[in-house]
Amino acid sequence: MKRALITGITGQDGAYLSQLLLSKGYEVIGIIRRSSHRGVEDHRLRWLGIADRVTLIDGDLADLSSLVRVVKDVRPDEIYNLAAQSFVASSWRQPVLTGNITAIGVTNVLEAMRAEAPNMRFYQASSSEMFGKIQEPAQSETTPFYPRSPYAVAKLYGHWITVNYRESFGLHASSGILFNHESPLRGIEFVTRKVTDSVARIKLGLQQELRLGNIDAKRDWGHARDYVEAMWLMLQQDQPDDYVIATGVSTTVRDMCRIAFEHVGLEMNDHVVIDPAFYRPAEVDVLLGNPAKARAKLGWAPKTTLKEMIVEMVEADLKRVHASGLLS
Ligand code: NAP
Ligand code: GDD
Numbered sequence: 001m002k003r004a005l006i007t008g009i010t011g012q013d014g015a016y017l018s019q020l021l022l023s024k025g026y027e028v029i030g031i032i033r034r035s036s037h038r039g040v041e042d043h044r045l046r047w048l049g050i051a052d053r054v055t056l057i058d059g060d061l062a063d064l065s066s067l068v069r070v071v072k073d074v075r076p077d078e079i080y081n082l083a084a085q086s087f088v089a090s091s092w093r094q095p096v097l098t099g100n101i102t103a104i105g106v107t108n109v110l111e112a113m114r115a116e117a118p119n120m121r122f123y124q125a126s127s128s129e130m131f132g133k134i135q136e137p138a139q140s141e142t143t144p145f146y147p148r149s150p151y152a153v154a155k156l157y158g159h160w161i162t163v164n165y166r167e168s169f170g171l172h173a174s175s176g177i178l179f180n181h182e183s184p185l186r187g188i189e190f191v192t193r194k195v196t197d198s199v200a201r202i203k204l205g206l207q208q209e210l211r212l213g214n215i216d217a218k219r220d221w222g223h224a225r226d227y228v229e230a231m232w233l234m235l236q237q238d239q240p241d242d243y244v245i246a247t248g249v250s251t252t253v254r255d256m257c258r259i260a261f262e263h264v265g266l267e268m269n270d271h272v273v274i275d276p277a278f279y280r281p282a283e284v285d286v287l288l289g290n291p292a293k294a295r296a297k298l299g300w301a302p303k304t305t306l307k308e309m310i311v312e313m314v315e316a317d318l319k320r321v322h323a324s325g326l327l328s
Helices: 012-023 043-047 064-074 088-093 095-116 150-169 191-203 224-235 253-263 292-298 306-323
Strands: 003-007 027-032 055-058 078-081 121-127 172-178 210-212 242-245 272-274
Touching: 003 012, 003 064, 012 027, 012 043, 012 224, 027 064, 055 064, 064 095, 078 095, 078 224, 088 095, 088 150, 095 121, 095 150, 121 150, 121 224, 150 172, 172 224, 191 210, 191 253, 191 306, 210 253, 224 242, 224 292, 242 292, 253 306
Parallel strands: 003 027, 003 078, 027 055, 078 121, 121 172, 172 242, 210 272
Antiparallel strands: none
């Protein structure tokens, strides 16, 4: 039985990756940071019905000693580094924390691996945000980076330290440059989930308006369930490498939002209010990935269209709102 260690197991991708690895017969261990709200952090694992099939161990990406201890105790075959301060908008308000976790935290995990288990395989969650002010119309592994947020700057560090440890120490360390991926387990602060949750509430009469920022921004959106498969495939290759994971289709926030409202028979213009409070100090106007390398070398392709995913998210949020008891 292979053993996988996942940092960020309580997040969206951590939950779906756990589900995938369990289905492949892995033993799954996750790092969970200490919180005074014990018992609620694993809600995504519970949503997928797998909370009692994974083991959670205390640790924090800012604390090298905890990572060394966990790697030494667990001795995993594969480690997936998904933990991060991952919300771009927060990274301007908490730039130092973002750097400590999203950038230096990667070095902490790599150091723990180098010291305790240099033969294991490592995955780093890099991001299309690193392309920022895009230098080519479709971004691939060879497109120059131009980060536009403290988050993207931190991710760029995490990306290059992964490449550097691979080249310096011969580690099997791969970096997935993943474009935006969503699901019913997406955090409520990200735009797709904010939209689908609000659409459900508006449809059920609990809310009237939805306040958004720049709805002309374009993103290449895929489904998290499809994208975690690419992470796993990267670690099954003989040679470590870097891969862009995307759908190759870019859509405006406006059009994504329209799909959600239309699914429940509502007109978005009757409810959406543009609020400058949600504009960012520097915006990434458009992202469009070219996943040709992943298709050719990993045999990976996305399975879910944007429309299918948004419909799944709206339906899940309608169920959640019903189950919350707010309607009674
Ligand atoms: P997410 O839902 O925000 O999950 C982030 C995870 O990191 C959570 O489990 C969180 O724990 C954990 N974490 C945060 N700070 C930590 C710390 N100091 N020590 C240990 N754990 C910590 O993010 P996601 O959408 O699943 O994304 C997974 C990774 O892929 C992230 O690195 C993200 O930046 C990257 N990425 C995401 C996308 C995307 O579109 N989703 C695209 C490209 C790259 P808590 O539950 O305690 O908060
Ligand atoms: N969150 C949010 N809230 N975004 C809004 C809103 C709003 O009310 N209104 C417009 N937007 C626009 C943002 O300005 C951005 O251009 C776009 O919607 C997407 O925002 P997010 O969903 O917050 O995602 P992101 O693209 O900034 O970052 C996500 O994708 C990255 C990969 O490219 C995160 O998952 C990052 O962790 C990830 O690396």
